[in-house]
Every structure is written in C-alpha cells, then in structure tokens.
Amino acid sequence: xxxxxxxxxxxxxxxxxxxxxxxxxxxxxxxxxxxxxxxxxxxxxxxxxxxxxxxxxxxxxxxxxxxxxxxxxxxxxxxxxxxxxxxxxxxxxxxxxxxxxxxxxxxxxxxxxxxxxxxxxxxxxxxxxxxxxxxxxxxxxxxxxxxxxxxxxxxxxxxxxxxxxxxxxxxxxxxxxxxxxxxxxxxxxxxxxxxxxxxx
Numbered sequence: 001x002x003x004x005x006x007x008x009x010x011x012x013x014x015x016x017x018x019x020x021x022x023x024x025x026x027x028x029x030x031x032x033x034x035x036x037x038x039x040x041x042x043x044x045x046x047x048x049x050x051x052x053x054x055x056x057x058x059x060x061x062x063x064x065x066x067x068x069x070x071x072x073x074x075x076x077x078x079x080x081x082x083x084x085x086x087x088x089x090x091x092x093x094x095x096x097x098x099x100x101x102x103x104x105x106x107x108x109x110x111x112x113x114x115x116x117x118x119x120x121x122x123x124x125x126x127x128x129x130x131x132x133x134x135x136x137x138x139x140x141x142x143x144x145x146x147x148x149x150x151x152x153x154x155x156x157x158x159x160x161x162x163x164x165x166x167x168x169x170x171x172x173x174x175x176x177x178x179x180x181x182x183x184x185x186x187x188x189x190x191x192x193x194x195x196x197x198x199x200x
Contacts, residue, residue: 037112039089040096048111048119055107055123056174059166067130067165068177069120070185071099071137074158074193076116078150091146091157092116098140102133117185127165127198134163134196142194160188164199 035047043051059066073079073095080088092112099110099118109121120137122130138159146157162184166177180199188197 037096040093040112042096042100042118043109043111045111045113048109048113048121051109051121052174052178055121056168056177058123060168060170062124063167064124065126065165065167066177067122067125067127067133067163068181069122069130069134069137070113070162070178070182071118071120071159072161072185072189073116073141074160074189075148075150075153078153079148079157082148082150094144094146095141095157095159098144099137102136102140125165130163130165131196131198134161137161138194138196154194158194160185160193161196162186162188162199163196 035044035050036042037044055066073091076088076091079091096110096112096118099120103110103120103122107123111119111121113119120133122133125133138161141159142156144157147155148157149155162181164177164181164184166172184197184199188195191197
C-alpha cells in the first residue's frame with residue numbers, strides 16, 4: 001500500500017506555442033489588412049463605416065458634436081487621362097497623406113471612400129474647428145502643386161469638399177448625416193470646384 005515510485009511524462013510544447021502565436025499574429029495582420037485601403041494605407045470604407053457607427057453612438061451619449069468632411073479630387077478622370085494611372089495612384093497617395101496629416105488625433109479617421117473620394121470623421125469637433133480643418137485640407141492639397149492641366153481643369157490638382165457637423169439626437173441616423181454631407185460635396189462641385197460647401 002505504499003508508493004513505490006512515480007512516473008511522469010514531459011512534453012515540449014514550445015513548437016506548438018510558437019505556431020499558435022504565429023497564427024494569432026497572422027490573424028491580426030489579416031484583420032488590419034481588411035480595414036486598410038491597399039493603395040493609400042489609410043482606412044477603407046469598411047473601417048470608416050464601423051467607426052462612424054461607434055462615434056455616432058458616442059456622440060449621442062455625450063452630447064458633443066461630430067463632424068464629417070467628404071472630399072473629392074477635381075477632374076480626376078481627366079488627370080488619369082492626361083498623366084496615366086501610375087501618376088493617378090501617386091496623386092491619391094499624396095492626398096491621403098495630406099489628409100492624415102491634418103486629422104491626426106487618435107480618434108480621427110481618414111478613409112478612402114471610393115475612387116478619388118475621401119472622408120474624414122472628426123469626433124468631438126464643432127463646426128468652427130471642422131471648418132478650419134476643411135480649409136487646411138483644401139489649401140494643403142492645392143499647395144502640393146501636383147500639375148494637372150487636363151481638359152477643363154486648372155494648372156494644379158484641387159479638391160472639392162462637403163462639410164457637416166451634427167449634434168446627435170434620438171431621431172437622427174448616421175447614414176442620413178453621411179448622405180447630407182455627401183450632398184454638400186456635390187453642391188461644391190456644381191458651384192465651381194476647389195471649394196467647401198457646409199451643411200446648413
């Protein structure tokens with residue numbers, strides 16, 4: 001009835017742990033890639049939509065303003081026709097970098113919305129501050145001095161911008177706000193381009 005001996009087994013699971021850690025790293029990397037625009041390196045539409053929903057709810061709870069900029073490069077098709085798609089891609093990258101430099105707080109989101117359209121989400125930003133950032137975006141894009149000269153365009157690449165600020169209430173939706181600001185972008189384009197049209 002006494003213990004005569006003990007037998008133990010040891011297994012080296014180092015390799016399995018390394019494989020699990022590598023799998024987790026790859027999963028995180030894939031998740032990040034699924035939220036990033038492959039050309040410009042900024043957020044993509046999917047990431048923007050998630051952030052808009054999150055910040056809309058946060059603005060509803062806090063009562064603080066939420067601002068949105070929707071920006072489109074003027075005469076971009078003509079730019080591509082005149083300079084080629086490689087130059088067009090470089091133009092998009094440079095403009096994305098300008099926008100990311102203007103909206104650089106941790107919760108600001110700069111995303112490629114599609115084609116030559118970009119969008120900037122500015123939590124806890126009132127109309128005056130948003131206007132200042134919009135002015136900076138338009139001025140800094142023009143200051144890049146990217147030669148345009150395509151049909152109907154000016155000498156350098158410019159952008160048109162729709163701007164809106166919301167105080168979120170129970171009846172409003174994020175998609176209605178987005179649609180309204182996007183409408184102001186098209187008003188800016190109809191009004192002559194290289195301008196900002198605020199949501200009234």
